[in-house]
Amino acid sequence: MKTGVSRRTIGVAAVLAAFMAVPLVPFAEPAPRQAHEDPNRADIDVVVSGTAMRQIPIAILPFVLAPQEPAAIRDASDLIRKVISDDLSYSGLFNVLPPSLYNAVTIISGRVPFRDFAALGAQGVVAGSTIRDSRGLAVEGLLYDSKTEQLVAGKRYRGDAALARDIAHRISNDITIAYTGKAGVSLSRIVMVGKVGGAKEIHVMDYDGADIKQITRNKSLNVSPAWSPDGKRLAFVSYRQGNPRLYIYNGDDGSLHDASPSGSELCIAPDWSPDGKRIAFSSSSAGESEIYVLDVATGRSRQITFSRGADTAPVWSPSGREIAFTSDRSGKPMVYIMDAEGANVRKLTGSGDANDSPAWSPDGDKIAYAGELNGRFDVMIYEISTGRTLRLTQNAANNENPRWSRDGRHLVFSSNRTGIYRIYTMDANGNRQEMIQTPFEATMPDWSR
Amino acid sequence: MMEKVSRRRFSVHVLALALAGILAVSPGCKKKPQAVTTTPEPPAAQNSGPSETVNETPLKPIVDEPVTPRSMGAAEYNSQGLLKAVYFDFNKFDIRPDQRPTLQANADKLKADPLSRFKVLIEGHCDERNTNEYNLALGDRRANAVKQYLMTLGVPAARLRTISYGEERPADPGHNEEAWAKNRRGEFVLEEG
Numbered sequence: 001m002k003t004g005v006s007r008r009t010i011g012v013a014a015v016l017a018a019f020m021a022v023p024l025v026p027f028a029e030p031a032p033r034q035a036h037e038d039p040n041r042a043d044i045d046v047v048v049s050g051t052a053m054r055q056i057p058i059a060i061l062p063f064v065l066a067p068q069e070p071a072a073i074r075d076a077s078d079l080i081r082k083v084i085s086d087d088l089s090y091s092g093l094f095n096v097l098p099p100s101l102y103n104a105v106t107i108i109s110g111r112v113p114f115r116d117f118a119a120l121g122a123q124g125v126v127a128g129s130t131i132r133d134s135r136g137l138a139v140e141g142l143l144y145d146s147k148t149e150q151l152v153a154g155k156r157y158r159g160d161a162a163l164a165r166d167i168a169h170r171i172s173n174d175i176t177i178a179y180t181g182k183a184g185v186s187l188s189r190i191v192m193v194g195k196v197g198g199a200k201e202i203h204v205m206d207y208d209g210a211d212i213k214q215i216t217r218n219k220s221l222n223v224s225p226a227w228s229p230d231g232k233r234l235a236f237v238s239y240r241q242g243n244p245r246l247y248i249y250n251g252d253d254g255s256l257h258d259a260s261p262s263g264s265e266l267c268i269a270p271d272w273s274p275d276g277k278r279i280a281f282s283s284s285s286a287g288e289s290e291i292y293v294l295d296v297a298t299g300r301s302r303q304i305t306f307s308r309g310a311d312t313a314p315v316w317s318p319s320g321r322e323i324a325f326t327s328d329r330s331g332k333p334m335v336y337i338m339d340a341e342g343a344n345v346r347k348l349t350g351s352g353d354a355n356d357s358p359a360w361s362p363d364g365d366k367i368a369y370a371g372e373l374n375g376r377f378d379v380m381i382y383e384i385s386t387g388r389t390l391r392l393t394q395n396a397a398n399n400e401n402p403r404w405s406r407d408g409r410h411l412v413f414s415s416n417r418t419g420i421y422r423i424y425t426m427d428a429n430g431n432r433q434e435m436i437q438t439p440f441e442a443t444m445p446d447w448s449r
Numbered sequence: 450m451m452e453k454v455s456r457r458r459f460s461v462h463v464l465a466l467a468l469a470g471i472l473a474v475s476p477g478c479k480k481k482p483q484a485v486t487t488t489p490e491p492p493a494a495q496n497s498g499p500s501e502t503v504n505e506t507p508l509k510p511i512v513d514e515p516v517t518p519r520s521m522g523a524a525e526y527n528s529q530g531l532l533k534a535v536y537f538d539f540n541k542f543d544i545r546p547d548q549r550p551t552l553q554a555n556a557d558k559l560k561a562d563p564l565s566r567f568k569v570l571i572e573g574h575c576d577e578r579n580t581n582e583y584n585l586a587l588g589d590r591r592a593n594a595v596k597q598y599l600m601t602l603g604v605p606a607a608r609l610r611t612i613s614y615g616e617e618r619p620a621d622p623g624h625n626e627e628a629w630a631k632n633r634r635g636e637f638v639l640e641e642g
Contacts, residue, residue: 200617221617224582243612244585266589266613269582282586284613287593289586310586326583332540333583354540356580370580377580400580416624444581 055095056179059102059122060085061112063139064129076137076164077130083165084126084141086208087172087186092409092427093179097122118146126175136160141171143178153178165210185405189448190412191215191225191234192423194440202236202249207405207425207447209436215249216240226279227448228272235259235270235279246270246281248296261294261301271315273340280304280314280323291325293340304342316340317360324348324358324367335369335382349382351389357401361408361428368392368402368411379413381428392430403447404428412445523567523639531558532569532637534620535595536630539578542590544598552595555637556602567639569604571595573613574620574636576629581615588613595635610640 063077088094097120117125125144130137135158142154153174157167169186176184185207194203194214202215202222216222218240225236234249245260246267259279260267266284273280279294286303289310294301305311309329316323317337324337330347333354338345349355354372361368364384371380371391377398381390393399397417404411405425412425418435423442426433436442532555535548544552558564573592575584592611600606621628 221614223585223615223617239614266585268585282582284586284589284593289589310583310590312586313580313582326580328583333579354579354583356583372579375578398578419624 056093056123057095057097057121058088058124058126058175059097059117059120060088060099060126061102061128062099064127066131069130069132072161073130073132073137076161077139079164080128080130080139080168080171083168083208084172084175087169087184088175090208091172091176091184091186092432093176093184094124112144112149114144114146114149122146124152124175124179126171128171133158136162137164137167139164139167139171141167141174143175165206169206180407182407184407185410185447188406189227189231190423190436191227191446191448192414192438192442193223193225193444194438194442196440202234203438203440203442204234205436205438209438212438223444224269225444226270226272226446229274229276229449231448233276235272235281237268237270244268246279246294259294259296259299261292261299269313273316274318274320280316280325282310282312282314282325291323291342304340305338305345306342313357315358315360318362318364324360326356326358335367337367349380349389352380355380359403359411361404362406363408366408366428368404370398370400370402370413379411379426379430390430392426393433399424401444403445405447406449410447412447414443414445521563523641526564526567526639531564532639534634534636537591537633537635539576539629539633540587542573542587542594544594549598552598553602556599556604559599559604559608564639566642568608568610568642569599570638570640571599571609571611572618572636572638573611574618574632574634575616576632577616577619577624578629579616581617584615585613586615588615591633591635608642 060081063081065074065077085096085099089096101120112125112127114125123146125146126142127144128139128141130139137160138156138158140154140156143152144150145152155171155174157170159167172186173183176186188207189204190207191202191204193200197219199219200221200223201217202225203212204215205212215234216238218238221239223237225234227234232251234251236247236249237244238247244266245258247256248259249256263285266289267281268283270279270281272278277296279296280291281294282289282291288308289312290303290307291305291311291314292301292303305325307327307329309327311325311327311329314323314325321340322337323340324335326333327336328334333356335348335355335358336345337348348367349369349371352371352373355369357370359368366384367382369380369382370377376396377400378394379392379399379402381392383390392411393415395417397415399413399415399417402411402413409428410425411428412423414421415424421441421443422438423436423445424433425436533551535551536545538545559569571592573588573590575588579587589611592613596609596611599609616632619628619632620634621631
């Protein structure tokens with residue numbers, strides 16, 4: 001779906017030639033923190049691939065513009081820099097140094113003054129240029145190391161000017177990969193259910209809340225959306241034909257098909273297997289709600305739970321070998337784990353009045369869920385290796401439906417803490433709980449891989 | 450041809466005559482209207498009274514048509530609210546003793562005319578507490594509990610269908626116990642048989 005931008009790696013020589021620098025203005029004051037950052041979080045150690053790593057101090061220079069560029073190009077250039085800065089700050093991996101310290105730098109000749117940036121404490125220096133192009137924009141995003149003075153990563157993106165945010169997210173992702181070896185959340189999206197009039201429709205937005213798109217328009221109830229692992233398809237439940245049925249929306253061609261196995265009623269809570277070939281869901285075809293696994297290619301499904309209680313909300317482990325789900329077989333809803341074939345069922349959480357909406361972390365060691373205490377739900381995390389339970393939200397409202405970001409550093413969830421349900425994201429330790437502005441009541445988020 | 454006829458002021462007799470002509474010719478449609486235009490000639494008009502008085506003369510014989518009440522469809526009966534909703538306790542799907550009379554009354558109506566020809570969709574609903582997905586399962590159980598109860602009261606299973614809306618269609622949009630109590634419910638929708 002994110003198309004129209006071609007990527008091309010460009011050589012170091014060409015890159016350096018593009019940058020002409022003058023010395024930086026003196027650095028007068030210590031860096032003020034960005035307003036939205038928790039002061040206690042600035043120096044937190046973040047865990048990357050099992051090793052502790054400090055936040056990487058990084059400076060993002062204004063992108064170079066030719067003098068005669070029209071306002072639209074200049075605006076796009078400013079937007080790209082801002083989005084990169086927001087992305088890197090949001091990731092939690094970087095400490096983006098305040099632009100006020102180097103905003104005045106105009107690079108007119110020579111090179112990027114790496115020593116000055118090193119003195120400022122910037123390990124990475126992001127620079128780039130934005131020029132008009134036959135396609136709209138040609139944007140170079142370049143990452144340097146201030147000590148080695150070498151280009152770490154550099155690409156040129158070309159595309160329509162309307163894709164400026166998209167280009168910025170791609171550059172952020174390149175920078176994240178350069179430091180961690182893995183993609184971050186910059187290019188990810190969040191699907192959710194938005195209340196439109198009396199209907200509930202599926203909507204998709206960028207992870208930062210930009211570019212909200214309405215996917216369904218059937219004025220019915222459309223709920224429980226789930227991203228396919230490749231981010232191209234959505235499985236969800238729709239009442240558009242009366243009974244709740246399972247549908248798959250293909251983002252590549254906008255097609256929609258009814259994926260409900262024949263004879264099944266009340267198909268709810270779909271979740272894709274990590275290989276994208278199967279969908280676990282629950283259905284009450286056999287009386288009580290039980291869990292089934294659908295083979296997407298053949299359309300055949302198999303029942304895998306046979307309990308007396310209601311089994312629902314299945315989610316796959318990242319290995320695809322296990323499924324976590326909610327069951328009230330013991331009297332109240334609790335989270336259980338079983339093998340993907342349905343064997344070896346064991347109860348995972350026993351505390352609280354009710355536990356529901358499990359979500360398996362990408363590293364496989366944690367299960368987030370909504371835990372009920374005294375009539376209210378909070379987002380909790382159960383650590384499988386330690387048996388520890390962490391409570392991430394604590395306020396006088398419901399916090400539900402947690403889903404992990406692809407890098408496991410963040411969670412998205414819904415909360416009615418303002419009186420109306422909205423989508424929120426937070427760090428995996430519960431910090432930085434931020435609401436995403438939507439023009440409608442929003443619930444049931446899922447974060448794309 | 451009617452245009453031609455009506456533009457002139459004829460007595461009703463003439464008109465009747467003309468109509469008779471039309472009726473006579475029209476079956477088969479072999480004859481063309483020209484034949485009719487010749488019929489209304491002035492002489493016939495002279496032996497009739499003022500045209501006002503003859504308006505009461507029927508143009509054609511009155512056919513007795515018995516008028517019966519319009520047959521009401523499921524939608525119209527639904528709008529009358531004949532079948533009352535039943536309510537549940539939080540997190541429960543068993544039929545409360547105080548709700549049994551409502552179900553008995555609903556069953557009696559469903560077994561008698563005029564509702565006996567309809568099928569019934571039983572909707573299970575929940576309050577907003579619990580997660581959306583668990584509530585879909587809970588609403589399903591509530592609908593099924595109602596279905597089972599109606600069956601024991603003699604409503605055939607073939608007439609009963611269930612659906613769960615979970616917490617997605619509250620009767621009261623409020624966020625307090627009063628609203629929640631109204632939202633934990635089973636509703637009945639008549640469907641054409």
